[in-house]
Amino acid sequence: MKNSIEKLCKIANKESRIIIGLMSGTSLDGLDIALCGISGSGRETRAELMEFVTLPYGSVFRERIREVFAKKDGALEKVCLLHPWIAREHAGMVLKALEDWGRLPAEIDIVASHGQTVYHAPRSFHGYREFPNATLQLGDGDHMAEITGIITISDFRQKHIAAGGEGAPLAVYGDYLLFMDTTESRLLLNMGGISNLTFLPAGGSFDKVFCTDIGPGNTLMDAYVQKYLGLPYDKDARIASRGRLREGLLRSLMDDPFFRMPFPKTTGPELFNMDYLYKAIKSSGEGNDIPHEDILHTLAHFTVEGIAQCMAHLPGDMPIKGYVSGGGASNPLILQLLKKACPDLQFSDTSALGLHPDAKEAVLFALLANEMVSGSTETGGTVAYPWVGMGKISLPQ
Numbered sequence: 001m002k003n004s005i006e007k008l009c010k011i012a013n014k015e016s017r018i019i020i021g022l023m024s025g026t027s028l029d030g031l032d033i034a035l036c037g038i039s040g041s042g043r044e045t046r047a048e049l050m051e052f053v054t055l056p057y058g059s060v061f062r063e064r065i066r067e068v069f070a071k072k073d074g075a076l077e078k079v080c081l082l083h084p085w086i087a088r089e090h091a092g093m094v095l096k097a098l099e100d101w102g103r104l105p106a107e108i109d110i111v112a113s114h115g116q117t118v119y120h121a122p123r124s125f126h127g128y129r130e131f132p133n134a135t136l137q138l139g140d141g142d143h144m145a146e147i148t149g150i151i152t153i154s155d156f157r158q159k160h161i162a163a164g165g166e167g168a169p170l171a172v173y174g175d176y177l178l179f180m181d182t183t184e185s186r187l188l189l190n191m192g193g194i195s196n197l198t199f200l201p202a203g204g205s206f207d208k209v210f211c212t213d214i215g216p217g218n219t220l221m222d223a224y225v226q227k228y229l230g231l232p233y234d235k236d237a238r239i240a241s242r243g244r245l246r247e248g249l250l251r252s253l254m255d256d257p258f259f260r261m262p263f264p265k266t267t268g269p270e271l272f273n274m275d276y277l278y279k280a281i282k283s284s285g286e287g288n289d290i291p292h293e294d295i296l297h298t299l300a301h302f303t304v305e306g307i308a309q310c311m312a313h314l315p316g317d318m319p320i321k322g323y324v325s326g327g328g329a330s331n332p333l334i335l336q337l338l339k340k341a342c343p344d345l346q347f348s349d350t351s352a353l354g355l356h357p358d359a360k361e362a363v364l365f366a367l368l369a370n371e372m373v374s375g376s377t378e379t380g381g382t383v384a385y386p387w388v389g390m391g392k393i394s395l396p397q
């Protein structure tokens with residue numbers, strides 16, 4: 001092990017590192033793999049996205065995860081089996097991507113592996129006073145390290161919780177390091193399965209930034225079309241665009257204690273799932289035979305209404321430029337509704353900042369790994385956003 005520790009020290013002291021960031025989000029669409037060249041650390045960080053790919057999951061992978069995903073009473077044996085299995089699947093995908101890019105594992109300093117969140121339970125959700133905030137990502141780093149032969153950093157969210165946070169959103173760290181600007185106040189809005197935002201006031205220090213989960217992004221729309229229409233998602237909102245808004249349903253969807261909780265907060269499909277939708281339909285007074293188109297159209301409004309509600313908490317006395325990312329940034333109906341709901345917000349996607357909108361979250365984990373090995377904790381931090389070294393280190397043999 002001494003050799004590996006010495007190698008890690010060398011990596012920590014290098015001027016620049018090649019780090020692969022991996023993210024598998026709540027949509028279960030595939031593994032995002034970002035090959036990054038990163039130099040410096042903290043506010044001196046410079047990152048270049050050298051390669052990026054999303055390797056789609058097959059149906060077996062998706063179904064196996066779904067057996068435990070966001071389920072209160074998941075079978076413990078399955079959780080146990082999935083922990084190494086997911087890591088091994090992801091490791092195979094990393095090796096495949098490296099081969100496609102014509103690169104060898106030996107060229108890579110670190111793999112930063114988020115794993116797969118299967119359950120997210122902040123105390124505000126689980127409700128047990130005697131238990132802390134909790135979250136569970138499967139995909140053990142030792143398996144990744146052993147199979148790829150690359151030092152692996154994984155399981156980033158536990159340290160955040162240990163230091164007082166909810167384990168999410170971690171986006172704030174990467175957004176701050178890469179996008180803080182001296183003159184432009186920026187809003188980074190990620191619309192994945194769950195949507196979240198980071199607000200970076202111009203020239204502000206880390207304790208002035210604000211980051212929170214908002215509510216559903218695509219998760220309810222995806223769950224609905226998967227269940228009733230056998231589609232992975234409503235591509236380009238073709239179905240939703242044919243529908244109309246059901247005001248009663250939107251009111252019921254917004255009528256949940258989650259939306260009355262103060263920011264910052266976190267959530268996931270443990271709350272925003274089909275049961276949530278069924279309950280809202282029942283109490284909406286819209287009847288039981290709302291057409292698919294209208295449900296999907298109203299769910300798109302629901303996503304945007306949550307975003308608009310959250311944005312009302314941002315300072316109103318300065319111009320803010322918005323940068324969107326995540327799959328929702330490719331949904332024309334969401335973008336159209338967002339423009340209507342927030343007419344003063346000028347926005348484009350994060351490629352205007354030099355980062356592919358689908359790659360942002362995978363790059364985040366590469367940045368967190370870089371901070372873990374060569375950052376300091378002097379940047380400050382707050383209880384909601386503690387600035388701590390996150391992730392656990394796995395050394396290959």
Ligand SMILES: Nc1ncnc2c1ncn2[C@@H]1O[C@H](COP(=O)(O)OP(=O)(O)OP(=O)(O)O)[C@@H](O)[C@H]1O
Binds near residue numbers: 025191330
């Ligand atoms: N062309 C498109 N039209 C409509 N929706 C789209 C389009 N492309 C992607 N999406 C949506 O984006 C989703 C994938 O988004 P993304 O990959 O950002 O999610 P994720 O990373 O899994 O989520 P999270 O950030 O919550 O973990 C798809 O499931 C789909 O709903």
Ligand SMILES: CC(=O)N[C@H]1[C@@H]2OC[C@@H](O2)[C@@H](O)[C@@H]1O[C@H](C)C(=O)O
Binds near residue numbers: 171193195364
């Ligand atoms: C617990 C968990 O995996 N949360 C994810 C999820 O997907 C979006 C949103 O909910 C966000 O809180 C988070 O991911 C991003 C990468 C984050 O931590 O910033």
